[in-house]
Amino acid sequence: MKILISNDDGISSIGIDKLVKELSKIGDVTVVAPLTEQSAAGHSITMKIPLRVKDYFVNSKFFGYAVDGTPADCIKMGIMNILKEKPDIVISGINNGSNAAINVIYSGTVSAAREAAIMNVPAIAISVASHTPKHYEYSAKLAAQLAKLVCEKKLQQGTLLNVNVPDLPEEEIKGILLTRQGVTRWNDYYEERVDPYGGKYYWLTGEMDMLDKELDRDVVALENGYASVTPVHFDFTDYDTFDSMKSWDLGSLKNS
Amino acid sequence: MKILISNDDGISSIGIDKLVKELSKIGDVTVVAPLTEQSAAGHSITMKIPLRVKDYFVNSKFFGYAVDGTPADCIKMGIMNILKEKPDIVISGINNGSNAAINVIYSGTVSAAREAAIMNVPAIAISVASHTPKHYEYSAKLAAQLAKLVCEKKLQQGTLLNVNVPDLPEEEIKGILLTRQGVTRWNDYYEERVDPYGGKYYWLTGEMDMLDKELDRDVVALENGYASVTPVHFDFTDYDTFDSMKSWDLGSLKNS
Numbered sequence: 343m344k345i346l347i348s349n350d351d352g353i354s355s356i357g358i359d360k361l362v363k364e365l366s367k368i369g370d371v372t373v374v375a376p377l378t379e380q381s382a383a384g385h386s387i388t389m390k391i392p393l394r395v396k397d398y399f400v401n402s403k404f405f406g407y408a409v410d411g412t413p414a415d416c417i418k419m420g421i422m423n424i425l426k427e428k429p430d431i432v433i434s435g436i437n438n439g440s441n442a443a444i445n446v447i448y449s450g451t452v453s454a455a456r457e458a459a460i461m462n463v464p465a466i467a468i469s470v471a472s473h474t475p476k477h478y479e480y481s482a483k484l485a486a487q488l489a490k491l492v493c494e495k496k497l498q499q500g501t502l503l504n505v506n507v508p509d510l511p512e513e514e515i516k517g518i519l520l521t522r523q524g525v526t527r528w529n530d531y532y533e534e535r536v537d538p539y540g541g542k543y544y545w546l547t548g549e550m551d552m553l554d555k556e557l558d559r560d561v562v563a564l565e566n567g568y569a570s571v572t573p574v575h576f577d578f579t580d581y582d583t584f585d586s587m588k589s590w591d592l593g594s595l596k597n598s
Numbered sequence: 599m600k601i602l603i604s605n606d607d608g609i610s611s612i613g614i615d616k617l618v619k620e621l622s623k624i625g626d627v628t629v630v631a632p633l634t635e636q637s638a639a640g641h642s643i644t645m646k647i648p649l650r651v652k653d654y655f656v657n658s659k660f661f662g663y664a665v666d667g668t669p670a671d672c673i674k675m676g677i678m679n680i681l682k683e684k685p686d687i688v689i690s691g692i693n694n695g696s697n698a699a700i701n702v703i704y705s706g707t708v709s710a711a712r713e714a715a716i717m718n719v720p721a722i723a724i725s726v727a728s729h730t731p732k733h734y735e736y737s738a739k740l741a742a743q744l745a746k747l748v749c750e751k752k753l754q755q756g757t758l759l760n761v762n763v764p765d766l767p768e769e770e771i772k773g774i775l776l777t778r779q780g781v782t783r784w785n786d787y788y789e790e791r792v793d794p795y796g797g798k799y800y801w802l803t804g805e806m807d808m809l810d811k812e813l814d815r816d817v818v819a820l821e822n823g824y825a826s827v828t829p830v831h832f833d834f835t836d837y838d839t840f841d842s843m844k845s846w847d848l849g850s851l852k853n854s
Contacts, residue, residue, distance in 0.1 A: 363616075382643045382646075383640070385641070385703050385704060386638055386706075387704055389637065390638075392799040392801040394797070394799055394800070415802075418788070422787055426619060444716060447641050448643055450642075452729075460700060461784055487854070492852070495846060498838070501836045501839050515852070518848040520843050520846070520848055520850055523834055525833070530678075532674070541650070542651070543648040543650055544650070545648040546644065546674065552722065571843075571848055573835065574835060576703055576834075577781070578654065578779055578831060578832075579779040579828060579831075582754070582830070583753065583829035587829060590751060592776055593774055595774055596771070598775055
């Protein structure tokens with residue numbers, strides 16, 4: 343199995359190293375990851391400036407390719423320029439911090455997987471639900487299990503699996519649930535501060551406002567000690583609204 | 599009508615000025631827009647560094663608030679810190695370049711509108727389908743018409759309208775179609791170049807690979823001379839795959 347690995351915490355982060363070690367047991371791994379942290383990069387890509395690619399060494403041993411761009415850039419660069427043929431799967435992570443509910447939208451980790459899905463390569467984003475995780479091991483193991491399962495079962499083009507794992511030792515994880523993206527969002531605000539020269543600056547902060555209740559929502563599964571697997575697609579059309587808007591008679595605006 | 603306007607081309611771009619002039623006829627406009635161009639910013643937000651907000655003047659007249667962040671940052675800042683109450687609608691644009699099909703994912707213009715939708719404020723993203731548009735007038739007019747229509751008809755929370763307009767004079771636009779996001783994507787690659795010091799750098803380029811045929815897909819509507827209106831939601835769950843994955847028996851992975 344040819345596996346391309348990326349992340350959004352940057353190539354030097356511990357999560358990607360744990361993933362590489364585990365996935366090297368089941369396949370031929372190539373790492374293409376951002377040189378610097380890209381958390382909350384969303385699905386941004388670099389177009390107006392060029393990218394550089396740097397061979398990245400750890401203890402004098404080649405570890406992978408570092409790109410001075412976003413997670414989505416890394417996947418484009420990895421598949422189009424670095425690998426000679428399409429990988430069998432892309433895995434993005436292990437992210438420090440949950441990418442459930444609204445965070446799916448902001449996440450660079452998920453965007454790397456989405457970019458692969460757009461390029462018709464099966465993809466998994468994997469995150470552990472703590473900003474200072476103690477337990478990467480089970481996430482790495484689950485990523486390997488799911489990689490094999492995805493290669494066997496196949497996903498339709500454009501679909502990725504967004505996986506979130508509680509920060510617990512394996513024996514305390516209750517199970518694995520198939521989930522939907524929650525609607526839980528941030529109750530956030532800007533903290534106003536003053537710099538040493540009297541200038542105001544604003545720092546985003548806040549807490550998650552738990553709006554989900556059903557166990558098959560990603561955030562609820564996580565809170566209850568389950569690993570969560572959500573299929574995510576890049577067709578953002580709101581089909582319910584599409585149907586209901588047929589009665590709006592948009593065409594009549596044209597000559598009004 | 600209280601209207602918050604943003605964009606991704608930056609506060610000094612012509613598209614936002616055209617929008618402000620037209621929408622000022624129907625409501626009370628506040629501009630909160632990125633200080634610098636943020637094309638392809640996707641739905642990135644600024645968390646690890648603080649933001650600054652600058653009063654932005656044109657010919658000694660206050661025009662709006664410039665934020666040194668992304669389009670989504672501008673909406674958060676506008677709604678949470680600058681406006682005293684929620685606006686009735688957020689309009690993002692007028693973008694130079696179509697935001698149809700796959701571009702919905704990369705677009706900062708759409709992300710600004712999506713951030714508003716998340717915050718339960720109705721929102722419209724509007725783009726004209728040329729990188730060097732000649733005709734902003736009809737887009738501005740359509741934005742005003744749709745703003746009124748959206749306030750009357752209402753959208754469900756989380757839904758925004760993504761509007762794309764051909765770069766044509768009004769009389770040559772065939773009509774307005776309700777559409778779905780197309781699956782057309784970029785056939786892109788990195789152009790390899792060498793700097794004056796012998797270092798390689800890579801520049802993303804390419805062309806759209808037209809994969810859509812039906813007239814109710816955004817890109818096809820545009821190519822045929824219609825303005826396109828697509829409802830877009832932030833629930834990215836792939837419900838078809840969600841249903842089919844029920845047979846995967848994920849739970850059995852846990853003890854394997």
